[in-house]
Amino acid sequence: MIIQKTENSRISTFDPNNFSFGNTFSDHMIICEYENGKWGDVKLVPYGPLLFTPAMMGVNYGQACFEGMKAYKDNNGQVFLFRPEKNFERINKSAKRLAMPEVTEEIFLDGLKALVDIDREWIPQGEGNSLYIRPLIFATEEALKARVANKYMFAIVATPAKMYYTEPVSVKISDHYSRAASGGVGSAKAAGNYAASFYPTQLAIDEGYDQIIWTDDATHEYFEESGTMNVFVRINDAIFTPPTSEKILDGVTRDSFIALAKKRGFEVKVEAIKVKDVIEAQKNGTLKEVWGVGTAVVTTVFQALGYNGEKLELPRLSDEESFAVTLKNDLVNLQTNLSEDPFGWRVLVDHALETV
Amino acid sequence: MIIQKTENSRISTFDPNNFSFGNTFSDHMIICEYENGKWGDVKLVPYGPLLFTPAMMGVNYGQACFEGMKAYKDNNGQVFLFRPEKNFERINKSAKRLAMPEVTEEIFLDGLKALVDIDREWIPQGEGNSLYIRPLIFATEEALKARVANKYMFAIVATPAKMYYTEPVSVKISDHYSRAASGGVGSAKAAGNYAASFYPTQLAIDEGYDQIIWTDDATHEYFEESGTMNVFVRINDAIFTPPTSEKILDGVTRDSFIALAKKRGFEVKVEAIKVKDVIEAQKNGTLKEVWGVGTAVVTTVFQALGYNGEKLELPRLSDEESFAVTLKNDLVNLQTNLSEDPFGWRVLVDHALETV
Numbered sequence: 001m002i003i004q005k006t007e008n009s010r011i012s013t014f015d016p017n018n019f020s021f022g023n024t025f026s027d028h029m030i031i032c033e034y035e036n037g038k039w040g041d042v043k044l045v046p047y048g049p050l051l052f053t054p055a056m057m058g059v060n061y062g063q064a065c066f067e068g069m070k071a072y073k074d075n076n077g078q079v080f081l082f083r084p085e086k087n088f089e090r091i092n093k094s095a096k097r098l099a100m101p102e103v104t105e106e107i108f109l110d111g112l113k114a115l116v117d118i119d120r121e122w123i124p125q126g127e128g129n130s131l132y133i134r135p136l137i138f139a140t141e142e143a144l145k146a147r148v149a150n151k152y153m154f155a156i157v158a159t160p161a162k163m164y165y166t167e168p169v170s171v172k173i174s175d176h177y178s179r180a181a182s183g184g185v186g187s188a189k190a191a192g193n194y195a196a197s198f199y200p201t202q203l204a205i206d207e208g209y210d211q212i213i214w215t216d217d218a219t220h221e222y223f224e225e226s227g228t229m230n231v232f233v234r235i236n237d238a239i240f241t242p243p244t245s246e247k248i249l250d251g252v253t254r255d256s257f258i259a260l261a262k263k264r265g266f267e268v269k270v271e272a273i274k275v276k277d278v279i280e281a282q283k284n285g286t287l288k289e290v291w292g293v294g295t296a297v298v299t300t301v302f303q304a305l306g307y308n309g310e311k312l313e314l315p316r317l318s319d320e321e322s323f324a325v326t327l328k329n330d331l332v333n334l335q336t337n338l339s340e341d342p343f344g345w346r347v348l349v350d351h352a353l354e355t356v
Numbered sequence: 357m358i359i360q361k362t363e364n365s366r367i368s369t370f371d372p373n374n375f376s377f378g379n380t381f382s383d384h385m386i387i388c389e390y391e392n393g394k395w396g397d398v399k400l401v402p403y404g405p406l407l408f409t410p411a412m413m414g415v416n417y418g419q420a421c422f423e424g425m426k427a428y429k430d431n432n433g434q435v436f437l438f439r440p441e442k443n444f445e446r447i448n449k450s451a452k453r454l455a456m457p458e459v460t461e462e463i464f465l466d467g468l469k470a471l472v473d474i475d476r477e478w479i480p481q482g483e484g485n486s487l488y489i490r491p492l493i494f495a496t497e498e499a500l501k502a503r504v505a506n507k508y509m510f511a512i513v514a515t516p517a518k519m520y521y522t523e524p525v526s527v528k529i530s531d532h533y534s535r536a537a538s539g540g541v542g543s544a545k546a547a548g549n550y551a552a553s554f555y556p557t558q559l560a561i562d563e564g565y566d567q568i569i570w571t572d573d574a575t576h577e578y579f580e581e582s583g584t585m586n587v588f589v590r591i592n593d594a595i596f597t598p599p600t601s602e603k604i605l606d607g608v609t610r611d612s613f614i615a616l617a618k619k620r621g622f623e624v625k626v627e628a629i630k631v632k633d634v635i636e637a638q639k640n641g642t643l644k645e646v647w648g649v650g651t652a653v654v655t656t657v658f659q660a661l662g663y664n665g666e667k668l669e670l671p672r673l674s675d676e677e678s679f680a681v682t683l684k685n686d687l688v689n690l691q692t693n694l695s696e697d698p699f700g701w702r703v704l705v706d707h708a709l710e711t712v
Contacts (some may be wrong), residue, residue: 025411054385054511054513062442062546147554159500181535183533194418195541198454228502257650300367
């Protein structure tokens with residue numbers, strides 16, 4: 001790995017109690033370029049701009065995929081990643097589906113650890129705080145031909161993060177728009193999937209909702225995802241979530257919630273969720289909770305479902321009654337080293353590089 | 357418009373008889389930046405790299421759409437655009453579906469004409485030659501949050517083009533993969549649509565085909581598009597093409613083919629095309645031609661259709677017998693000022709700027 005430390009650290013400008021998530025960038029980034037059929041050296045360099053023309057294939061033909069993950073600092077200042085091998089596996093699944101070159105474990109995990117290590121001062125301590133980390137691969141070749149690119153960049157950038165979306169939100173069950181086609185790229189973390197969701201989400205916001213529960217594009221009879229998250233439904237004391245498929249992202253938080261729910265002895269059913277069963281459960285009072293899970297937000301609890309022009313209210317549960325909040329706390333406690341780690345999910349980030 | 361001419365023209369290195377399409381760029385490009393809710397000045401500048409970080413939202417969340425169009429030089433050296441207002445309308449449709457800001461006619465058309473004017477020496481003369489022009493809009497804001505961006509760039513870049521794909525190709529009728537969801541972004545020229553098509557196309561190539569005929573994702577019973585083109589089928593002497601929809605791109609070449617076919621008195625049916633009807637027509641000998649149309653290639657004629665593991669051969673027609681070739685010639689003659697223009701499709705590009 002080629003390491004070029006910044007000579008102008010911005011860490012003194014970073015106030016862990018007052019920062020903007022998503023556009024406050026840590027001092028460094030990882031970059032690695034692919035050309036002539038192979039990846040070059042991994043480079044840890046100061047965060048900043050690089051040279052690209054508007055003919056860059058990544059913005060013309062959308063060969064671009066990413067991961068979202070976090071590093072956590074415990075009360076003693078130790079830094080942990082959470083199940084990073086899952087993100088490594090998934091970025092390569094996404095890359096394959098978009099006909100992009102896969103990265104090696106060395107590029108991904110060593111790059112990740114080096115960045116988190118050198119920028120560990122950018123990780124805010126305290127409940128719900130973390131460093132949000134964005135590995136991505138995108139086509140960099142300059143060419144105006146709709147074909148697989150020959151040049152790519154793998155990069156990792158990072159931004160400090162705090163808990164957000166704390167209020168319960170209202171979601172519209174989609175009856176027209178959809179995020180994934182059968183035989184499409186819904187299970188990939190493809191850049192294009194996100195852009196496709198923005199306009200329908202804006203329309204839902206205009207109708208008084210915060211997000212969309214995506215349903216299957218052919219019939220709109222089945223739940224798929226919620227916003228940019230996997231979706232869970234609780235009817236009585238059973239938790240349901242749809243199985244992953246080529247249309248549904250294999251979320252790390254989703255997988256962790258399932259494992260944590262089983263550990264608590266909750267009944268978990270990974271099966272197709274019919275819209276009409278959820279609506280019926282709401283009508284007869286057995287629908288207790290609906291929530292979304294994802295790395296950025298961890299959990300968003302829903303307070304109402306929009307369906308057929310009706311806004312169907314969900315019960316307001318206390319934190320103790322809520323499976324969503326219980327499992328979220330279990331997860332955050334594990335991630336931040338406040339609880340045991342029976343699954344072996346935490347990965348300590350050693351002090352390997354001198355910090356800046 | 358702010359005009360900054362290159363001081364290092366590369367035109368002397370350009371051999372119109374020997375160049376590579378898609379990665380030979382003309383001397384200049386148009387750029388225009390969107391910030392604080394509005395577009396700034398249109399700038400004509402030397403083609404070249406700009407500064408972007410890997411946190412650029414365009415490659416993270418896929419807000420990126422483009423157009424493909426051409427400028428033609430006639431035998432007298434006059435330069436024409438072809439129906440540029442159609443591309444202007446469509447880029448804004450794409451932008452809207454991706455929750456991106458629309459561009460004004462002034463930004464798009466004046467920028468386009470200025471670029472083609474100043475780089476007119478880059479337009480190769482002669483049959484099938486042209487300057488391929490790529491207007492695009494992409495999100496430039498640096499932020500790691502899956503939301504609508506606040507900063508964008510509109511750009512136009514250009515590359516000399518010659519006729520390609522002259523040999524008839526074999527296409528596989530898709531039975532699993534698909535390019536568009538109902539309620540998705542198939543009718544937008546969204547960057548992500550192209551990346552999504554590459555892997556299935558590679559699999560088809562591995563099976564001995566050149567391209568894919570995309571079918572509806574729910575049943576695979578209906579034709580949608582072919583490769584990156586609109587598709588036409590001729591049964592006996594009737595021409596069929598599917599109606600545009602939210603899943604099918606409203607192609608300028610498609611629209612022009614329909615108009616030119618009607619002008620010739622051909623029977624044109626804009627209606628859903630059932631895979632089984634095409635297969636049946638192939639079996640009973642009434643299937644005469646299947647072809648794709650698009651700006652880059654104009655027309656690709658298909659010689660075989662892959663369906664259910666069978667390679668179904670199409671008749672080899674002479675150029676005179678072929679409706680595809682007849683209409684292609686009508687179109688190219690009109691575009692290059694070799695024939696009348698009863699539709700008012702050609703737009704002369706004036707000498708407004710001194711050429712470099």
